[in-house]
Ligand SMILES: O=CN(O)C[C@@H](CC1CCCC1)C(=O)N1NCCC[C@H]1C(=O)Nc1ccccn1
């Protein structure tokens with residue numbers, strides 16, 4: 001099972017690489033890895049397992065964070081409308097997005113960043129993602145608000161981008177232009 005010792009921390013160059021597309025249909029090995037990434041998220045949100053294995057809770061995980069420079073990501077969370085998002089995706093890509101931005105008023109953190117980095121992280125308010133899921137099906141996801149934020153945070157990891165790259169260094173808590181706050 002994946003535990004915190006498997007999570008790559010900032011400073012490791014792999015977090016700044018552009019990850020490689022995976023061959024489709026996905027190999028058994030890549031499917032197993034992606035299942036393990038999804039299981040990490042579920043484990044991390046189970047209080048007993050989380051405590052027993054000292055896991056840091058996560059709603060998303062990208063393959064570079066476990067040392068694999070492959071375009072694979074997992075998400076497991078319910079959004080503000082109680083809709084469950086639980087996916088393992090291969091080769092996810094943003095095919096369209098809103099002009100409008102959005103940001104979490106709480107700022108963002110990262111399992112690969114062992115420090116607080118305060119500030120607003122402006123992202124697209126709505127994105128359409130295309131990818132291949134664990135069953136090998138092409139999926140098209142129209143996402144908004146928190147779900148859009150999570151997927152963009154994960155896709156950033158596949159492009160070597162960290163959340164704090166988006167924070168305005170001069171004024172971290174400046175209201176981003178044309179952006180809606182998400183509490
Ligand atoms: O790349 C993937 N990661 O680095 C794990 C991150 C991904 C999220 C950060 C912001 C959007 C996606 C993660 O889940 N966290 N970051 C560290 C703190 C704990 C946790 C978190 O923010 N949890 C959360 C946030 C809001 C509501 C509910 N739970």
Ligand code: NI
Pocket residue numbers: 109110111112153157
């Ligand atoms: Ni992260």
